[in-house]
Amino acid sequence: TQLLEQSPQFLSIQEGENLTVYCNSSSVFSSLQWYRQEPGEGPVLLVTVVTGGEVKKLKRLTFQFGDARKDSSLHITAAQPGDTGLYLCAGEGNTPLVFGKGTRLSVIA
Amino acid sequence: DTEVTQTPKHLVMGMTNKKSLKCEQHMGHRAMYWYKQKAKKPPELMFVYSYEKLSINESVPSRFSPECPNSSLLNLHLHALQPEDSALYLCASSQVAKPLYEQYFGPGTRLTVT
Numbered sequence: 001t002q003l004l005e006q007s008p009q010f011l012s013i014q015e016g017e018n019l020t021v022y023c024n025s026s027s028v029f030s031s032l033q034w035y036r037q038e039p040g041e042g043p044v045l046l047v048t049v050v051t052g053g054e055v056k057k058l059k060r061l062t063f064q065f066g067d068a069r070k071d072s073s074l075h076i077t078a079a080q081p082g083d084t085g086l087y088l089c090a091g092e093g094n095t096p097l098v099f100g101k102g103t104r105l106s107v108i109a
Numbered sequence: 110d111t112e113v114t115q116t117p118k119h120l121v122m123g124m125t126n127k128k129s130l131k132c133e134q135h136m137g138h139r140a141m142y143w144y145k146q147k148a149k150k151p152p153e154l155m156f157v158y159s160y161e162k163l164s165i166n167e168s169v170p171s172r173f174s175p176e177c178p179n180s181s182l183l184n185l186h187l188h189a190l191q192p193e194d195s196a197l198y199l200c201a202s203s204q205v206a207k208p209l210y211e212q213y214f215g216p217g218t219r220l221t222v223t
Contacts, residue, residue: 033212042113042199042214043152088151095165096142096206099151 002027002093004100012106016078021103023089024071030092032065032072037086037102046074079107113215115200121221124190130218132183132200138213140206141183143175144199146217152199158183159206190222 005024013019023032031050035043047056049065049072056063060083062075076083084107090097113134122128132141140159144152157165158177172194174186183200200215 035214040197040217040219042201042216045211045213048211090212095154095167096140096157096203097154097212099153101151 002029002091002095002098004089004091004098006087006089006100006103008103009101010104010106012108013079015080015107015109018075018077019079019105020073020075021087021105022071022073023100025091026070027091027093028069029098030069032069032092033090033097034063034072034074035088035090037088043088076105079105081107081109083107113200113202113213115198115215115218117218118216119219119221121223122187122190123223124192126190127186127188129187130185130198130200130220132185132215133181134202134213135181136202136213137180138202138204139180140203141177142201142203142212143173143183143185144201144214146197146199148196156185157206164206187220190220192222195220195222 007022033048034046037043047063052067052069054065060077064073086102086104088102089100116131143155146152154167155169156175161177172189176184197217199217201212203212
């Protein structure tokens with residue numbers, strides 16, 4: 001069974017701070033996706049990373065895929081209250097998508 | 110249009126009722142998915158349809174019955190559910206199932222079984 005471990009589970013920070021969340025596995029994934037989910041809504045895709053070592057930037061968000069395609073990180077610079085939500089990583093493996101348990105981020109103004 | 114729509118948004122049903130959840134996309138995607146999400150948990154895959162054929166059933170109880178009438182529509186028929194089936198049911202679609210491209214999720218149906 002392919003598992004994705006996300007850390008930290010919960011994160012509460014002040015507006016303007018930087019943060020990094022991690023997504024780790026012992027399995028290799030063909031691709032890895034990051035989603036953000038608001039309460040009562042479906043996940044919204046932020047990015048897909050495919051190549052080992054790949055770095056993608058989306059405004060203040062920087063995503064990195066590990067060289068071995070087993071792990072990924074999401075770095076947010078100067079967090080804002082609008083970044084609050086559940087961040088999920090999901091890997092394409094033996095089943096279409098394997099989800100991590102998520103990191104619940106709260107950014108306080 | 111990158112939208113996946115789901116109806117109804119909320120559903121309350123008794124254990125003897127029969128109801129259906131509906132999902133629609135007009136992005137030309139040929140893979141569609143049903144997920145179940147309990148509170149404070151990640152989505153759990155239930156079913157995958159690829160080119161209107163059921164390709165994955167993640168050992169879901171038969172009281173959940175999926176249907177894909179055409180490439181744009183996905184239904185989930187519910188019958189004799191249990192209170193523990195209460196959850197957010199999410200539909201998603203992608204261009205194809207393998208290799209997986211971006212998966213687009215609908216807003217979900219909040220189901221309560223009484």
